[in-house]
Amino acid sequence: MIGEIVCVGTELLLGQIINTNARFLAERLAELGIDAYFQQVVGDNRGRLVAALELALQRSDLVIACGGLGPTEDDLTKETVCQTLGVRLVPDPGVAERIVGVLRGHGSRVVEAAVAKQSLVPEGATVLPNPVGTAPGLLVSKGGKHVALLPGPPQELEPIVRQHLVPLLETLLTGHGGPVQAGARTSTSGRRSYLFSRMVKICHMGEPAVEEAVRDLIHSANPTVAPYVSIGETHLRVTAKAADPDEARRLVEDAVAAICRRETLGRYIFGFDEDTIASACGNLLRQKGLSLALAESLTGGLVGHMVTQVQGSSEYFERGLVVYSNRAKIELLGVAPELLSRHGAVSEEVARAMALGAQSRSGADVGLALTGIAGPDGGTGPKPVGLVYIALAGADKPEECHRYVFSGDRQLVTERAAHRALVLLWLRLRD
Amino acid sequence: MIGEIVCVGTELLLGQIINTNARFLAERLAELGIDAYFQQVVGDNRGRLVAALELALQRSDLVIACGGLGPTEDDLTKETVCQTLGVRLVPDPGVAERIVGVLRGHGSRVVEAAVAKQSLVPEGATVLPNPVGTAPGLLVSKGGKHVALLPGPPQELEPIVRQHLVPLLETLLTGHGGPVQAGARTSTSGRRSYLFSRMVKICHMGEPAVEEAVRDLIHSANPTVAPYVSIGETHLRVTAKAADPDEARRLVEDAVAAICRRETLGRYIFGFDEDTIASACGNLLRQKGLSLALAESLTGGLVGHMVTQVQGSSEYFERGLVVYSNRAKIELLGVAPELLSRHGAVSEEVARAMALGAQSRSGADVGLALTGIAGPDGGTGPKPVGLVYIALAGADKPEECHRYVFSGDRQLVTERAAHRALVLLWLRLRD
Numbered sequence: 001m002i003g004e005i006v007c008v009g010t011e012l013l014l015g016q017i018i019n020t021n022a023r024f025l026a027e028r029l030a031e032l033g034i035d036a037y038f039q040q041v042v043g044d045n046r047g048r049l050v051a052a053l054e055l056a057l058q059r060s061d062l063v064i065a066c067g068g069l070g071p072t073e074d075d076l077t078k079e080t081v082c083q084t085l086g087v088r089l090v091p092d093p094g095v096a097e098r099i100v101g102v103l104r105g106h107g108s109r110v111v112e113a114a115v116a117k118q119s120l121v122p123e124g125a126t127v128l129p130n131p132v133g134t135a136p137g138l139l140v141s142k143g144g145k146h147v148a149l150l151p152g153p154p155q156e157l158e159p160i161v162r163q164h165l166v167p168l169l170e171t172l173l174t175g176h177g178g179p180v181q182a183g184a185r186t187s188t189s190g191r192r193s194y195l196f197s198r199m200v201k202i203c204h205m206g207e208p209a210v211e212e213a214v215r216d217l218i219h220s221a222n223p224t225v226a227p228y229v230s231i232g233e234t235h236l237r238v239t240a241k242a243a244d245p246d247e248a249r250r251l252v253e254d255a256v257a258a259i260c261r262r263e264t265l266g267r268y269i270f271g272f273d274e275d276t277i278a279s280a281c282g283n284l285l286r287q288k289g290l291s292l293a294l295a296e297s298l299t300g301g302l303v304g305h306m307v308t309q310v311q312g313s314s315e316y317f318e319r320g321l322v323v324y325s326n327r328a329k330i331e332l333l334g335v336a337p338e339l340l341s342r343h344g345a346v347s348e349e350v351a352r353a354m355a356l357g358a359q360s361r362s363g364a365d366v367g368l369a370l371t372g373i374a375g376p377d378g379g380t381g382p383k384p385v386g387l388v389y390i391a392l393a394g395a396d397k398p399e400e401c402h403r404y405v406f407s408g409d410r411q412l413v414t415e416r417a418a419h420r421a422l423v424l425l426w427l428r429l430r431d
Numbered sequence: 432m433i434g435e436i437v438c439v440g441t442e443l444l445l446g447q448i449i450n451t452n453a454r455f456l457a458e459r460l461a462e463l464g465i466d467a468y469f470q471q472v473v474g475d476n477r478g479r480l481v482a483a484l485e486l487a488l489q490r491s492d493l494v495i496a497c498g499g500l501g502p503t504e505d506d507l508t509k510e511t512v513c514q515t516l517g518v519r520l521v522p523d524p525g526v527a528e529r530i531v532g533v534l535r536g537h538g539s540r541v542v543e544a545a546v547a548k549q550s551l552v553p554e555g556a557t558v559l560p561n562p563v564g565t566a567p568g569l570l571v572s573k574g575g576k577h578v579a580l581l582p583g584p585p586q587e588l589e590p591i592v593r594q595h596l597v598p599l600l601e602t603l604l605t606g607h608g609g610p611v612q613a614g615a616r617t618s619t620s621g622r623r624s625y626l627f628s629r630m631v632k633i634c635h636m637g638e639p640a641v642e643e644a645v646r647d648l649i650h651s652a653n654p655t656v657a658p659y660v661s662i663g664e665t666h667l668r669v670t671a672k673a674a675d676p677d678e679a680r681r682l683v684e685d686a687v688a689a690i691c692r693r694e695t696l697g698r699y700i701f702g703f704d705e706d707t708i709a710s711a712c713g714n715l716l717r718q719k720g721l722s723l724a725l726a727e728s729l730t731g732g733l734v735g736h737m738v739t740q741v742q743g744s745s746e747y748f749e750r751g752l753v754v755y756s757n758r759a760k761i762e763l764l765g766v767a768p769e770l771l772s773r774h775g776a777v778s779e780e781v782a783r784a785m786a787l788g789a790q791s792r793s794g795a796d797v798g799l800a801l802t803g804i805a806g807p808d809g810g811t812g813p814k815p816v817g818l819v820y821i822a823l824a825g826a827d828k829p830e831e832c833h834r835y836v837f838s839g840d841r842q843l844v845t846e847r848a849a850h851r852a853l854v855l856l857w858l859r860l861r862d
Contacts, residue, residue: 313755320731
């Protein structure tokens, strides 16, 4: 089965809201194993909505139209879908009663005309009750095509989809027809297929190097392997499709195992799926019984925030020192004032002294320090904006310091520096 | 001029990422007064990408295609656009040099084939330099149609659009052609209309209260006033449309001035547009010549990160202490061990001692402290997950402490606590 999402609303075309519905619905289609090749967004305009619906119905079996089910005149999705499919709208007294109940519960005024409009239902459609708002979802089928209509507000759309639409589509896909099947045929021969997906997370290798390492797998059709770039990381999404969920999972796990066995690449896989570089560091710290202290200058606390977003981080995170001033560097970390005056706060010497100070003064096993120029001002020829030193001390190894020049605005430079610091920590702990 | 956004990426069709680019680009088109009737999303598939591009070129004058400009084989937007328009791809040595520079700065390996692919440019195209990544943006014009190509990562796309694409489109619209105008005509005769928009940012009042305070303005047609909810804040977007940019601006400024005069609401407006609660606090600290020290437990450095995202924050931000362990609270802030054992680390008494300790030990004028239970574990009956104490000391006022129970997961609880802490700081400094 091929599905297509059509989002209706001029506010999307004007960029006034983010299209979170498209993402939510796309995820549900993928979970159901329904292929999706296109998405469309169209405004509250009858002619263009007809064009979008006709295109979608011509190339897809299931069209999910969201938005434009409200009580006002510019809400015309239901009317336009019925016109396009050639289906009549009929009043549904049960829906009307429900709408009045919701309005009364919210202490809202009942406007008869609005209730009359919202309680019209395409003849033969399945009503998908709205637990929190007035416009119900609807599923209407004709000539082997299915159109689902959903209200636009995510807090209404999401429960309708979870509670009603997904189970109905499950039924459609497996072919045990409920009431929705009356007169409906799936236009594809319709054996159901299942998707399973895992994300492999790699640090310290850019996307081209990762792609080179798994080029043979990227050309495979099932499972598919696709690279994604994130700040300081490369991810490989491995997705398989099969008639059986266990088979899909097995295909993915075999490919993931093959990726993990790749010589260089395998060494830089720090986690899977929901893992972060901070949680990967946390696992190693816990495993080795080590504690961590941070000394942050340009990142201002971001590394600490990333470390502490991991549940249970209090087991290994001792403290963080956000030393924005020279005075704080001297008082809290024992950085020698001569180092600061001779080399400047952004220097290898100061970064090393910060890492050593964080470690020794806190009594933690590992000290991690960052100093740099986040910009946009403060750069000079030998010390440009984006210059960052990251130093590590402790865990029975000689201290180390690395120099980078990151590009981007203030936020991006600090994010890149923070990610890189955790990658360096992970590499040090792993070996 | 009619514009159309075409986002390319299978990850969008699978719902793996939210399409924030579509929203960002749609906002820019609206600001430029370029009409938009449709948006499309299509996967990394050559045939379907051709179909989407042909459809867009047939009904729109400007097509903005984003995603699929990376160095790997499934990145095929540039190649497909050139094929559709009938334009050759030629190597650009300047682009190649820039890519190598970015890779070296980040400490990444230079893969020759990847550089060669990313530095191919459609013949006659305008290169829109990418300040933070490898793939440049491109604007190619042929037969009265314009196609802009942009890399998918928002941190690369957004600066390219702001710095290069928007000014080029301005030039196109006003008809003083730069090199991009070679052979270009706008297909609509179109009297141009101008949008102007400002965001008014309010803290300490929920959306319903804000809406009530400006109900009369929300019903106005031009300018429009629309409320948006953000974490701990409510924003009002004021937008006007006029045939003249000065007229649009005047309509907006008048409405904004009216909002600022509202009795209660006016007192909680902390800023406009790009202002954040952290930058608003920074302005007050600078204005009053005060310095700030932070003591963070549950937020782990997030408040420090927010404070230091503001350019120039080193003028007033002295230091931050991320005191995750009791030992750190005692050593770095002088919290009495008896307070910790009697009341627990999450208590009003400890929060007050943390704020006082941060202020007095650092010599800063204001101390701000947070302690709480971020969850998901660690809650008990009298101290549930989400319990947060925020204390303030200094600036010639008696210390204060506030108790909250925030809802949400670990991340949302810490974000809410961090925002709230800065709102409390702003209120204290303002009065």
